[in-house]
Amino acid sequence: MTTNGLDSVGAEEMFDQDGAIFMGARRDPSDCQVGVFGVPYDGTTSFRPGTRFGPAAIREVSSGLETYCPQLDRDLDTLAYADLGALNIAYGAPEPVVQAVEQATARILALGLKPLMLGGEHSITSGAVAAVAREHPDLVLVQLDAHADLRQTWLGASHSHACAMRRCLEVLPSEDLLQIAIRSGTADEFSELHRSSRLVPLHQLHQRLSALRGRPIYLTVDLDWFDPAVMPGTGTPEPGGFTWPDFAALVDALQHHNLMAADVVELAPQLDPSGISSVLAAKVTRSLLLLMTQ
Amino acid sequence: MTTNGLDSVGAEEMFDQDGAIFMGARRDPSDCQVGVFGVPYDGTTSFRPGTRFGPAAIREVSSGLETYCPQLDRDLDTLAYADLGALNIAYGAPEPVVQAVEQATARILALGLKPLMLGGEHSITSGAVAAVAREHPDLVLVQLDAHADLRQTWLGASHSHACAMRRCLEVLPSEDLLQIAIRSGTADEFSELHRSSRLVPLHQLHQRLSALRGRPIYLTVDLDWFDPAVMPGTGTPEPGGFTWPDFAALVDALQHHNLMAADVVELAPQLDPSGISSVLAAKVTRSLLLLMTQ
Amino acid sequence: MTTNGLDSVGAEEMFDQDGAIFMGARRDPSDCQVGVFGVPYDGTTSFRPGTRFGPAAIREVSSGLETYCPQLDRDLDTLAYADLGALNIAYGAPEPVVQAVEQATARILALGLKPLMLGGEHSITSGAVAAVAREHPDLVLVQLDAHADLRQTWLGASHSHACAMRRCLEVLPSEDLLQIAIRSGTADEFSELHRSSRLVPLHQLHQRLSALRGRPIYLTVDLDWFDPAVMPGTGTPEPGGFTWPDFAALVDALQHHNLMAADVVELAPQLDPSGISSVLAAKVTRSLLLLMTQ
Amino acid sequence: MTTNGLDSVGAEEMFDQDGAIFMGARRDPSDCQVGVFGVPYDGTTSFRPGTRFGPAAIREVSSGLETYCPQLDRDLDTLAYADLGALNIAYGAPEPVVQAVEQATARILALGLKPLMLGGEHSITSGAVAAVAREHPDLVLVQLDAHADLRQTWLGASHSHACAMRRCLEVLPSEDLLQIAIRSGTADEFSELHRSSRLVPLHQLHQRLSALRGRPIYLTVDLDWFDPAVMPGTGTPEPGGFTWPDFAALVDALQHHNLMAADVVELAPQLDPSGISSVLAAKVTRSLLLLMTQ
Amino acid sequence: MTTNGLDSVGAEEMFDQDGAIFMGARRDPSDCQVGVFGVPYDGTTSFRPGTRFGPAAIREVSSGLETYCPQLDRDLDTLAYADLGALNIAYGAPEPVVQAVEQATARILALGLKPLMLGGEHSITSGAVAAVAREHPDLVLVQLDAHADLRQTWLGASHSHACAMRRCLEVLPSEDLLQIAIRSGTADEFSELHRSSRLVPLHQLHQRLSALRGRPIYLTVDLDWFDPAVMPGTGTPEPGGFTWPDFAALVDALQHHNLMAADVVELAPQLDPSGISSVLAAKVTRSLLLLMTQ
């Protein structure tokens, strides 16, 4: 297990750097603005596992993209960001995994970096949100997802991917959660979505975000928000989703906000032999990197 | 071969219940509104076989969907429908298969259930249409399909999937067939489509259906109507097809009609290792179940 | 969730019978000799997950085999055995899964059936061994496996698949464990194997089993014992394994012993698109069924 | 549909030459010793279809092999053989397919060529055997197969692949059938195999063939005779099969016999994404071509 | 190596005709309007190879399409076009491949045919453009592509697929290049695109083409112009692309222009096991064939 550059920041036990690295990233976090790390965990996945391979796949295909983004007219080549590697976790129960995520996120924040987490299943998000919200109590959580993820428990587990947002609400002081165009859930979940003001249709996105101008934002991208046509490699595909122009509109909307932290989760690359899911996830990651280094 | 619950209705020789069951369905048809059954047949498929695995795949992935449908705001959990299993058929010539489909459909109707058939290739539809049309002579047939399927014969066979609608017209007393946005066929088939008033562009769907208000409807969904991007797992993919919002518009249009019977055919799951085709077919099936139990 | 036949034996909450059934099996356990059940669990799998799909795959391909076995000259058609379906488990921590396995095995024994468990990952075996050993304290455990599985813990978990035999030894009063031709492990594990008399080369199999004549036997088949060429669909393939004639020799050796219980674990069918791994697992299961019904 | 060279021999309606060609073959059969043709049929396949793609796959991968065979020390480059293309067949019932095979084989014999048929499923063999046996009433049939294929009917069809040898016996005047090391069948089939002297263990092959010296031989190679490890791409894989050295031994044995006709059937290339099954089938075909041109 | 019909035109050394043929095409180019040929080359592909299999895949799936095109209301059955087979090339350095393409294109033009080339990687285009531009100095080049392909060199090679358009500009006297809706490139490439007037947004396509009425057009279709959802089988997929209706709009726009030559490149069929990419490429080829035979 190699951990080049991490010994200087006391994180050498936390991460494993034996895998590939995201295009253009450094191992040493000094002078960087963003700290990318992977959480190869899919222990509570109930339907089709494999998101543990997500972080590695995103890194491997990233070199097939350009570093320049025409939409934002900015280039990764001019920026400094670190890829810290894979978080060391134990397989089995999710609670220690969520704890490890929280500690890693806190360490990254302590280093002065904005955390960008690559999953792994969605249950890991609450760990990262908890760490960021402790530093930024007015944090707003924006969720791209096909599913509401508001169950209290699922198949006997509370830290399940199907409960991801329920757990996040518990560690988010502001309880400000924007759930963008959710299209699947139980009758109870949709009843709650309609009662609260959390469900945001795409066409209200700009307006709803404007009201939050200046607040720190955590963006969690459950990749199954995208349509299965463009993102077949995910465990619980749901027909009727979104495509790149929809995501690009969100990127536009976020340009003038304070994107403090983010994650990209639920990529299961082995379900998609064509690899287009991994490429989409890498391009999403490139956009987030550029938004977080403005 | 197990056939739980069927012995009471005298159908124990007709179906095989050794396979998986559609989410939330019962084996015993008593008190049910809909009778789901599979026809694992692809004997006349000329290009890429595998639709025989369609019914099993739809059932297996169904548990990855929620039982609640936000569009219709209704929940399968509150409804009673039976999954009768797989129709027992002989491989080889299609004629005895079509006959077996007709007999099974008639038996299901006799039990007071609406038939919902999972294919299998499209040639099986004429058997089900024949049985339903005998009870409902004013039956209207609505076809979602990429292909006109109006050939008289194909590669020497009359009960070929390429002749599916031609055979249906022969057993449909009303000859009222709506072919929704067909996009592939021979010059002769398109000539016939344009001469008749059968070809219905998507934007005329509501209006054309309105004229048929009150009439019993049989909806046959050849899944290759969908674009190959969202439905790669079908034998004869045709670029330029439709996506979920288009199907959802049809579901909206059918809410106030009398959907008496339906089928979902031409899923070839092994052509799509990502499984998104099977999930789409299962979601289509969920919508049809909800429409047939209003 | 359907559970036909189980209500009469009070196990209707324990198993889910929505999936396919093993060829020739019944749902109702009355008058049966063997009770087959699946445990679709892979929560501690550290390398490549997917054994959760093993039980379903074994059942689905079983119909491609004949019911007659030329080696044993016996036919499943003449025997009575039940397929009780899938054990209901929670995803996440392994401990409750192992407990559920123990309770299910005890229930099956109480019904007068010999348990035959389909995995799932190897960590489930200790639950079944515990239940059988409680009734049969002189139980002998015979392990086919590529790996020693004798770690005390693995990646922070004690009920990991890498610790399967360590956990079994803790619940096996006799501590009589035969590890057949293990070919992978740590230096410590091999040191222990060589110190103890547990490691049994293939050519000593007959002789070592003979010494145990009359004792009840639990056979655990980790399918990665087979060579990756014949069993590519497993999470941790290890070159240099065995083929069908080697297994047939074991079947020969076991014909005159008291095979009281067995499991077939670590099939990860999605890793092998050809399906030959599932077919091999089904043929292994057929042999075990025939050995358990003599 | 192109049929170069066939117009001169009056077979232009019989074959389709739009596909790839076997390495080193000609289209024009003049002056050739062997006539290769494909039968892309899998209409009665009950388990996993796809043998219709077998002939094309064998041709496509053939260029990855050398034309020289070290075992026989002979080179295809020095020989003349024709690839006549794909037999035109109708999908659906098998009877007309078997008839078309018989007519095509007769035509090839009339041209002075030895027929070498690439399948497709095994049910086509009886058509070719019938044509050859009409010219050579003392024809001996040698079968490589995992399965006995002696059922009278299967799933309601008499010309099923599971009945292939039963149908062959009906058109083989000598009834001399050698079934090499069959390893799967019903109890009845094995009872018949043991009663008759047809079942030939591998070690008796040389001796049993010697007794037939001088007689014309038809060799039918059902590729599932090979072990699934080396031939995963077949519809009904059966563990415990054979490998290349076993086949090479048969080639040795046949060197001094009169191999008059042959077929290679049951390759389902899409089940094996690695392509090794197709390569093995092509190498088998190369050996047969060399044996038939001595 | 067979080359039917080519001996009469002196090209028998240039092409290999052992592979499959595009639907409805002839081998003999006499009296034909278009000459289709394949260039199975991917030697400079830096990310994911496999476009060498593109030409064969397009031909193989072409028979799954109808010969009639409803959009253009024209039928391939009424037209004469030749499929000359695969260009013989050496693997390794790209320069001799580009030269061979140029010679083959010149030969096809000399036969009075319009060339339609199936790739292969994009680096081959400059060879064909050079030959056409020598005969038609006012040739306009229209490029469908995700990438600008304007690098001077890439990974040390000048004839790389990443430099395809740079090389084309060098052999195109008019330097009239329309780059349709390019969405990926370096900062330098986009700077050049914006400086020049080459970048054509989709909505300006009709207008920009109108200004070129009467000029001979070479259309190069890099299939990664399409969205990865509809074209997953390409080496460098780029999210945010186009779908069939966008291409159909281009076909509409080209109906009244002089399409003199075309190519369809960058299909990597093995990356897409569903085959929808190959079908899309074949349908694109059908449209081009119809446009080139008006």
Add this chain to the structure above:
Amino acid sequence: MTTNGLDSVGAEEMFDQDGAIFMGARRDPSDCQVGVFGVPYDGTTSFRPGTRFGPAAIREVSSGLETYCPQLDRDLDTLAYADLGALNIAYGAPEPVVQAVEQATARILALGLKPLMLGGEHSITSGAVAAVAREHPDLVLVQLDAHADLRQTWLGASHSHACAMRRCLEVLPSEDLLQIAIRSGTADEFSELHRSSRLVPLHQLHQRLSALRGRPIYLTVDLDWFDPAVMPGTGTPEPGGFTWPDFAALVDALQHHNLMAADVVELAPQLDPSGISSVLAAKVTRSLLLLMTQ
């Protein structure tokens, strides 16, 4: 592009360290005995490309193996070896690739390390052999391979994978080449093999190696030497190959020799979705590492 640890040895331009690392290896070569490096090149591959992904695949699956080898009773954990990453190469012509390999090998030797190269196609071997032979003129080359690889040129290229051994002989002063159990080649190649004493049947391996005791050995492992059943993931699979026990016998034989350098080439991991080919290649690499650090 990161190159940790290499700046100290002046090789930071030569290797790219953005990818995964072989289990247990270090990045910094100081104090190491072996220097592993990858050459992701498949530019001359004529049949099925993809060996460029070989080095990455070997590294990724290596963590699924134990570090301890029971055969040699030694453990990688106790040894020091470096993984220097991927050699930077240009795609296109093979000559500069072979040169880069030669320079990299020379640099590694200069650092006091034994080179262990992961391919990539076989044409790269001559570069490494040249560098080693310059330091060790009495170098013996031992080749595991299905193919003779003795062509002078292939498809117009001299540095083709089909000419690998011909090129090696040109840079090997001793011309001592042992070709172990070659099973495929042209008539000319086999004629040369039989004339020379290079072809070594497996049973003569020990004896032939004994005669070379004390001489430095370069072992090149073309993985297609193995049977396609255990190594489906290679470009040119050849039935009739070898399995793990055969390789283990070679390892035994080499224990008392001076293994100075080695390579493992022709793994094409994407052809084998099960991954067993990559695991076998990683286990081969583990054995070589242990042999080279004795």
